[in-house]
Amino acid sequence: MDGVTAAVAGVRATARLVARDDGRGGTALPVLESDGPLALRRTRGSGAEARVMLVGAMSGPLGGDHFTVEAGVEQGARLRVGSAAATIALPGQTKGEARYDVRLTVAEGAELHWLPEQLISAGGSDLYVTTRIEVGATSRFVLREEQVLGRVGEEPGRLSSRLVLRVAGRTVLDQELACGPGAPGGWDGPAVLAGHRAVGQLLVVRPEFADEPVTAQVLGEGAALMPLAGPAALVSAVAPDALRLRRVLDRALTVLNA
Secondary structure, eight states: HHHHHHHHOOOOOEEEEEEEOOSSEEEEEEEEEEEEEEEEEEEEEETTTTEEEEEOOOOOOTTOEOOOOOOOOEOOEEEEESSOOOOEEEESSOSSEEEEEEEEEOOOEEEEEEEOOOOOTTOOEEEEEEEEEEOOOOOOOEEEEEEEEESOOOOEEEEEEEEEEEETEEEEEOOOOETTTTSSEEESSSSTTOOOOOEEEEEOOOOOGSSSOOOOEOSSSTTEEETTTTEEEEEEEESSSSSHHHHHHHHHHHHHOO
């Protein structure tokens, strides 16, 4: 691909990792593949848990880019994934939409904590994010998703996101949110963000929730905990900024003992 074609088409990059029980009480990473701006780095683990950091090797995603991250946790393995810094969606040389896809699979008896830093929608950007999760009935899973509309003193770009969770082959959550210029009317109204500029989700799957579902409750201003069909719970929150959003979601982690 020559430089002109690359500028028009944007960057395509896919990073993959697989976590596997090493048979010695720990977790091995037989697949840890980085690509382009997506760099995966193993860090010091804790006990049976392996830890990986996703490091952005360049700015983006920009308009026209398509990034994909795939992670699979096999039976008996334990994995925690974070990111080194916030991801910033930026306008590119083309006016095309950027895409960021996350695909997570957690086998029976496996555990995954997916805890990236915030996604910031910079002015002029256009990003569509999809996160699809497949877990087993006896899997343990935690996902934190945080989105910030615009940098300080800046109007946001357009940000669309879809979050899908399937437990033992059954869809228990499929929701989509669009914000910013060009999004359906009402996104900033009282029924959605109500003027806030940070929105987040906390998704927790635990086998014991099947017999003892969480109780729906308000977790302070702008946050609510809801049980999902199957062994799962969802916390949805809005806040004025990223710092206060993180505080709300950290409190929710404590409430859910996750």
